[in-house]
Amino acid sequence: MNTILKKETLSPSVKLYEIEAPLIAQKALPGQFVVVRIVEEGERIPLTIADSDPERGILTLIVQEVGKTTEHMGLLDEGMAILDVAGPLGLPSEIENYGTVVMVGGGIGIAPIYPITKGMKAAGNRVISIIGARSENLLFYIDKMKAVSDEFIITTDDGTSGIKGFVTDELKRLIDEGVKIDRVVAIGPTIMMKMVSEVTRPYEIPTIVSLNSIMVDGTGMCGACRVEIDGETKFACVDGPEFDGHKVDFDLLMQRQAMYIEQEKKSLECFRENLVHRI
């Protein structure tokens, strides 16, 4: 169970894993996530599901190496297993025919935006996708995203691919050009989701964001992931992870995401040190 069947490097710090998890693959819907733990001493971390194949019983996870657990995961080879994979968790994305939808994926957020985009396309929407990253080498899933989009835009901060600039610039351009947008779904760094929500707010375009707060169990038991939506406390793991971007207190979320920044640094240092010793 949970065997890594395929591992692929998408960009220097981003890896794709195909994992044998038939029960979860049968149930997973766009927008949902799993909680994984990779070693006995390990922490539990939430990872969004990038794709699932119920027939083959395969779950695709795309992981950016940002800390101890994700770096350690990067060392696992095909044929090895992930200790625990639990899910699918969270509420699935709301997918229906809204008309024209703009799908915004930033950085690692391209991974979770893909299955939702695929769903939006299948539901009959006109899909405009904007994906962006700091630089060309951080982009992935370009062909897959293109295949499920009617219009496809790439932005990079440094201009190495697509249009030089931010995803929000392109979103703003579409609005200014008078494109009638019925819904925006944005997944990426918290600051990006905040900016996207600010761009659409004056036009009252329904904007959905997916919040990646710190979690422990991921099943509604601990409240580590609590966020404020329109002043009300919600648990991202069971009430979300998707919420109305115009109601999210992003500043609180960013503060809470930084709660263990010191410990995370220490944990990563210890891990790298031990690794050197072992080699």
Place this chain on the structure above:
Amino acid sequence: MAKIEPKKTAMPEQPASERIQNFDEVPYGYTEEMAIAEAKRCIQCKDPKCIEGCPVEIDIPGFIRLIAEGDFRGSVRVMKEKNLLPAVCGRVCPQEDQCEKFCVLGKKFEPVAIGRLERFIADWEARQGEAEIPKPAPPTGKKVAIVGSGPAGLTVAGDLIKLGHKITIFEALHKPGGVLVYGIPEFRLPKEIVFREVDYLQKLGVELITSFIVGRTKTVDELLTEYDAVFLGTGAGLPWFMFIPGENSKGIYSANEYLTRSNLMKAYRFPEYDTPIMQGKRVATIGGGNVAMDSARTALRLGAEESIVIYRRSKTEMPARDEEIEHAEEEGVIFNFLTNPVAYHADKDGWVKEIECIRMELGEPDASGRRRPVPIENSNFREPIDTVVVAIGNSPNPLVPATTPGLETTKHGTIVVDETTGRTSKKGVFAGGDIVTGAATVILAMGAGRVAARSIDEYLKTGEW
């Protein structure tokens, strides 16, 4: 007849000043001599009242008599006829409100230390190495799914496997034990003990599947297509907050999160274990129950200079067990009674810096029979604080009820059952423990498990609902 010792045989324990430096268990337990001496205090009533106080009907005079005679093996057998988790119950049952409350000795003297003897006999068995595995019952061909591996689920599993049914336990977390593992701290209930008891059930043939979230990985309806009956023992896992200003500041935890990080994830051994936890210097725990005591004592062990319990009523109304309050006091936990938080104040980075409280006074008795705490106007005051644990209670986890059509629940989110059978409104589905009662005790959950197991067996035999 020999003269009866008026007091319980004392149980040796780690001195308070030492134990707040570690997470090791506080009491050491009885030696064989102590256990025999205590067992001899039992006068072996013809009509023992103590059994009436036990939700799982242990033959209390029976197992105590065998200890007094030095037949520990025999005592284990008597115990395990009714209770498969004696090492757990001996440690966490509120015996003062149950068996020991009814002990006849208690009228004149201290009651027999039934809990300590139960613990002794369980630990004695563990020291002998492998537990005795009874001969398996002939298989009935019936399959039962148990959702949740806490005290209720484990009891149902133990009772039904002995009757020859095939049992599978589904646990959402990565380790079995439910609240025994994520909630109750190591210093009160070593996790090794819980895993030993679960291991015993697995040796009896119980199948355990972890990281399986019923309601998500599979629904109850799907389980019903593979199993003849389903027992729901999913507990009260949804933490309450007070929804006061600043409560989402950094450094403020639910007790569930604080204890899960420390107990299940072993954050007290960070960075050896990955999961971090705030090691606050001035920690406030809100609430007056056992979970609050566990949190306040955990804070001390994580290095708090001051661990303060803030409770809106007075000491007499505290729902925590006396023993837990005593242990907390010995360890230096500070109690702030008749006080209630109204807001938290954070710095510019969002870290909690101050707790704002209001003084309370006791008014007329409320629905619970306890005097209602009433705020005293203009009595607000602020104190510096760097970590807060909100331990004011939990409600049932809504996941299973929300994904199970036809399952009747109350307005509090608990599952409606027939108390005498544990039957829910849905055919083939039984429930017991905190998911039915709301947050209560380990032994009550086990008692409910016992009731449900009996009626599941009957249903499997007759097929009648």
